[in-house]
Amino acid sequence: MEIINYIKSYDDLYSLFKEVKLGSRNKDEIKKAFESSKYISAIYKKGKIIGVGRAFGDEIDCAVICDLAVSLNHQSKGVGSKILQSLVKQVNHHLRIILYAEPGKSDFYEKNNFHTMKTAMMTSSKLPLELGRQIGFIE
Numbered sequence: 001m002e003i004i005n006y007i008k009s010y011d012d013l014y015s016l017f018k019e020v021k022l023g024s025r026n027k028d029e030i031k032k033a034f035e036s037s038k039y040i041s042a043i044y045k046k047g048k049i050i051g052v053g054r055a056f057g058d059e060i061d062c063a064v065i066c067d068l069a070v071s072l073n074h075q076s077k078g079v080g081s082k083i084l085q086s087l088v089k090q091v092n093h094h095l096r097i098i099l100y101a102e103p104g105k106s107d108f109y110e111k112n113n114f115h116t117m118k119t120a121m122m123t124s125s126k127l128p129l130e131l132g133r134q135i136g137f138i139e
């Protein structure tokens with residue numbers, strides 16, 4: 001198992017996102033998001049991606065961690081935590097590191113020393129807020 005800081009194949013990454021049903025972006029959108037992120041951690045096993053995450057920040061105040069995904073066969077074996085900790089290490093020079101957890105995933109982040117924020121807010125011209133309410137991440 002190797003952990004590296006780049007994506008070997010965006011076809012494989014797209015398949016991983018499909019497998020774990022992470023978002024509804026197409027391959028080009030996923031590629032653009034990763035290419036625009038300074039920090040990437042990916043774990044490969046026998047040449048195949050089994051886990052990934054990305055982060056970006058302003059290098060001083062605030063970094064954001066996104067798109068953490070572990071293939072179904074490799075979940076609950078510490079892979080996600082390894083990727084998260086690797087990203088935290090890379091962006092640890094920021095004053096704060098934030099992320100938003102999908103509903104039901106906060107245990108994973110709490111086990112990795114993240115804390116629920118009481119005043120997190122969001123706005124979007126693209127995401128229907130009603131959908132956010134249905135999914136459960138907007139009040």
Ligand SMILES: CC(C)(COP(=O)(O)OP(=O)(O)OC[C@H]1O[C@@H](n2cnc3c(N)ncnc32)[C@H](O)[C@@H]1OP(=O)(O)O)[C@@H](O)C(=O)NCCC(=O)NCCS
Nearest residue numbers: 020068069070075076077078079080081101102104107108
């Ligand atoms: C969330 C995710 C990245 C965790 O990766 P992982 O490799 O399974 O996590 P780890 O093995 O390091 O940590 C396991 C612990 O985190 C918690 N956890 C892991 N997956 C969880 C899930 N789907 N729901 C709730 N808690 C979860 C559990 O407490 C678990 O402990 P356990 O195995 O003893 O039950 C992975 O389940 C995943 O890719 N899910 C689909 C995509 C996704 O939801 N990404 C996160 C978006 S916020």
